[in-house]
Amino acid sequence: MQLGLIIGIVCAIGAVIFAMQNIAPVTVTLGLWSFEGSLALVLLVALGLGALIAGLISSPAMIRRQWNVAQLGRQVADLEHKLAEAMRHNETLRIQMAQARTSTVNIEPPVAVEEKPYVGLRTLIAGDSGEKPPTS
Secondary structure, eight states: OOHHHHHHHHHHHHHHHHHHHOOEEEEEEEEEEEEEEEEEHHHHHHHHHHHHHHHHHHHHHHHHHHHHHHHHHHHHHHHHHHHHHHHHHHHHHHHHHHHHHHHHOOOOOOOOOOOOOOOOOOHHHOOOOSSOOOOO
16 A cells, blocks of 8 residues: 555656656647646646556456456355355264264174075976985
């Protein structure tokens, strides 16, 4: 802030010195309009109009950039909120998993299923059960 003030004062001093050294009268004519004033005044007005036109031309791009920055800021805030929510959910699941590991729930072992021998297609068609007849 102070640097901007110092630069402004230096520019103002430069403009005053410029105006004091260029006091020759000039006439500016544009179409039907005519203006007579000192050379310094005409140059400073031209400089001011140029700065104004440059500002008006660059303002849409600046406004668009500020809008994009604001939109990205909202998006970052939303993503940070979602991240915090996911981290809370993750911590809740981690606590539940730790409680499940430490609980003394007796889990019964699976019941053993008796395996039946493989019976081929030929055996099924022929009606042969694969068992030997009892001998007497």
